[in-house]
Amino acid sequence: MSVRVRFAPSPTGALHIGGIRTALYNYLFARKHGGTFILRIEDTDQNRFVPGAEEYIIEALKWTGLIPDEGVGFGGDQGPYRQSDRKEIYEKYAHELVAFGHAYYAFDTPEELDARRQAEDNFTCNFRTRTSLNNSLTMPAEATRALLDAGAACVIRLKVEPEQEIHVQDLIRGEVVFQGSELDDKVLLKADGMPTYHLANIVDDHLMGITHVIRGEEWLPSTAHHVLLYRGFGWEDTMPQFAHLPLILKPEGNGKLSKRDGSKFGMPVFPLAWVAKTPEDSFPGFRETGFLPEATINFLALLGWHPGGEQEIFNLEELAEAFSVEHIGKSGARFDYEKAKWFNQRYIMAADNAALAEHIRPLAGAKGYRTDAPFLEQVAVLMKERATFLPDFVEQGYYLFEPVRAYDDEMIRKKWNPALQPAFEALIEKVGASAPFEAAILEEEVKQFMHDSSLKPGDVLPLLRLALAGTMKGPAVFDMAAVLGKTETVRRLQTALAYFLGK
RNA sequence: GGCCCGUUCGUCUAACGGUUAGGACGCAGGAUUUUCAUUCCUGUAACACGGGUUCGAUUCCCGUACGGGCUACCA
Numbered sequence: 225m226s227v228r229v230r231f232a233p234s235p236t237g238a239l240h241i242g243g244i245r246t247a248l249y250n251y252l253f254a255r256k257h258g259g260t261f262i263l264r265i266e267d268t269d270q271n272r273f274v275p276g277a278e279e280y281i282i283e284a285l286k287w288t289g290l291i292p293d294e295g296v297g298f299g300g301d302q303g304p305y306r307q308s309d310r311k312e313i314y315e316k317y318a319h320e321l322v323a324f325g326h327a328y329y330a331f332d333t334p335e336e337l338d339a340r341r342q343a344e345d346n347f348t349c350n351f352r353t354r355t356s357l358n359n360s361l362t363m364p365a366e367a368t369r370a371l372l373d374a375g376a377a378c379v380i381r382l383k384v385e386p387e388q389e390i391h392v393q394d395l396i397r398g399e400v401v402f403q404g405s406e407l408d409d410k411v412l413l414k415a416d417g418m419p420t421y422h423l424a425n426i427v428d429d430h431l432m433g434i435t436h437v438i439r440g441e442e443w444l445p446s447t448a449h450h451v452l453l454y455r456g457f458g459w460e461d462t463m464p465q466f467a468h469l470p471l472i473l474k475p476e477g478n479g480k481l482s483k484r485d486g487s488k489f490g491m492p493v494f495p496l497a498w499v500a501k502t503p504e505d506s507f508p509g510f511r512e513t514g515f516l517p518e519a520t521i522n523f524l525a526l527l528g529w530h531p532g533g534e535q536e537i538f539n540l541e542e543l544a545e546a547f548s549v550e551h552i553g554k555s556g557a558r559f560d561y562e563k564a565k566w567f568n569q570r571y572i573m574a575a576d577n578a579a580l581a582e583h584i585r586p587l588a589g590a591k592g593y594r595t596d597a598p599f600l601e602q603v604a605v606l607m608k609e610r611a612t613f614l615p616d617f618v619e620q621g622y623y624l625f626e627p628v629r630a631y632d633d634e635m636i637r638k639k640w641n642p643a644l645q646p647a648f649e650a651l652i653e654k655v656g657a658s659a660p661f662e663a664a665i666l667e668e669e670v671k672q673f674m675h676d677s678s679l680k681p682g683d684v685l686p687l688l689r690l691a692l693a694g695t696m697k698g699p700a701v702f703d704m705a706a707v708l709g710k711t712e713t714v715r716r717l718q719t720a721l722a723y724f725l726g727k
Numbered sequence: 728g729g730c731c732c733g734u735u736c737g738u739c740u741a742a743c744g745g746u747u748a749g750g751a752c753g754c755a756g757g758a759u760u761u762u763c764a765u766u767c768c769u770g771u772a773a774c775a776c777g778g779g780u781u782c783g784a785u786u787c788c789c790g791u792a793c794g795g796g797c798u799a800c801c802a
Contacts (some may be wrong), residue, residue: 234801234802235802253758266802268801268802269800269801269802271801272801272802307796322763331801333800334799334800337799337800338799345728346728346729347796348798350802377800380801387779394732396767397731397732399735400731400732401731402730402731403730406729406730406731407730408798411800412739413800414798414800415800418800420799420800420801420802421801421802422802425802433774440796441731441732441733441795441796441797442796442797443796443797443802444731444732444796445730445731445732445796445797445798446797447731448731448796449728468728468732470732470733470795471795473794473795475738476737476738478794478795479794480795480796494787510799523739526739526740526751526758527739528739529740530739530740530741530750530751532740532741532742533741534741534749534750534751535750536739536750536751537740537750540769552732553740554732554733554734554738555732555734555794555795556733556794556795556796557738557740558738558739559738559740560738560739560753561750562738562752562753563738563739563751563752563753564752565752566751566752566753569764573765599799607764608765609763609764609765610763610764610765611764620763625777631801635762680762682761682799683763685762686761688761689762690762693762695762695763696762696763697762697763698758698762698763699762699763699764700762701762
């Protein structure tokens with residue numbers, strides 16, 4: 225049987241970076257086994273629905289290159305893939321489960337249950353308490369019928385039998401055992417007619433032929449209920465295999481990575497920016513911070529998984545080839561932003577100049593800079609070994625696009641000397657006469673000039689660099705000069721000389 | 728509180744009874760580059776603790792501690 229896996233997020237807001245990792249592992253598993261990767265939208269909670277969240281999820285998957293084979297926005301013949309479009313299906317199955325004797329109608333209102341929770345410690349709906357609640361188990365059949373016919377608000381709950389052990393074979397954790405007596409009677413169908421996660425999940429996974437459920441560890445405790453549902457429906461023989469992923473933890477301190485950590489540590493924890501009504505609720509993503517999607521994926525893949533061996537850099541195909549559930553770690557992985565930056569730097573360095581130029585174009589355009597490909601490719605060549613993020617090309621390397629904004633006065637004080645003026649003027653003349661204006665030739669000429677005028681490289685080169693870039697950081701001086709062109713180079717030398725003299 | 732899961736350098740991890748416990752990030756030092764970065768060397772640092780099992784435990788079992796998750800008509 226061919227592998228079918230699904231990524232099933234809820235459109236309750238921006239998709240967390242941990243969600244992307246879950247999608248990634250599902251994607252890799254599907255690719256590895258020649259299977260199918262499905263996107264299913266789990267929007268059964270109408271109260272938590274957030275407009276734009278579904279679009280965000282789809283865009284995030286597209287950005288990272290984790291393209292589903294089937295799903296909302298991606299076609300497929302096992303749909304609909306949005307749970308709110310499948311409401312009647314769940315209702316039918318829920319009632320069927322009641323008929324089978326594995327579920328029951330419960331008429332207790334949320335308020336009544338809350339009252340019991342207040343009054344009793346550890347109150348929960350289970351085999352013990354259901355005998356003292358209002359449901360089709362405790363009420364005469366006619367009374368239940370009457371309430372149902374009258375349209376009384378009610379939910380359908382799973383009837384968990386206490387005298388049983390539920391064994392879950394987890395691909396990552398091995399066998400996990402739960403006692404039936406410890407499990408609560410989970411709501412399957414809510415009063416509004418919508419299913420809960422538990423019901424919808426099992427019905428959809430079964431109907432969609434899902435073979436492996438790869439999801440976050442937070443689902444491990446409820447997996448026992450899920451097994452009971454498969455059993456109740458008589459689907460246990462085709463029940464998918466489970467793999468519960470370790471969570472992504474905060475960079476420091478306790479707990480799992482949260483939205484707050486993003487602003488707290490000044491780093492993205494979402495793939496894409498989220499634009500909300502207020503700035504406080506908006507935040508940038510990996511994309512806007514200037515991460516390459518390939519680097520983001522590589523970083524995420526290794527957060528909780530490693531194939532063994534000493535390779536660190538993997539593209540998507542290599543990841544899919546190397547992927548195996550057995551190598552997924554069991555413990556939570558701390559989000560290591562330094563490592564994420566390292567990956568990005570590596571990917572920028574290794575990137576094709578033309579591709580980098582395309583990434584730089586919108587950033588340059590936003591600042592009103594030149595955006596022609598030949599020029600941007602030259603910028604890429606000069607800056608790629610110095611950039612951690614994409615915006616670094618136009619921010620750190622701004623002087624390649626516009627005149628020097630500020631000079632490093634400290635350095636000028638060290639290197640400039642009024643006695644140098646004649647030599648500097650002669651140098652400007654020399655540079656202005658250089659042709660063709662190329663880095664290697666220019667370098668040769670300037671070296672000859674230094675030799676002829678008995679000047680040391682340390683006397684001249686730093687000043688040249690200061691004149692062109694204003695700072696001591698940056699690409700080789702002659703490379704910069706070549707990219708700037710003769711006219712601009714000479715202009716900057718003159719401007720700088722005037723500035724030096726004014727000091 | 729109850730249930731479930733976990734625990735190797737600061738961080739991500741390798742190891743699947745016998746290793747000088749390996750790699751990567753970070754950090755520190757050095758070389759190259761008369762800038763920065765890159766590159767290349769070197770160094771730093773870990774088997775949570777206590778019992779077993781075994782000729783031998785980081786590795787298997789039990790317990791403790793610590794961490795995490797779940798405990799909604801949320802997913």
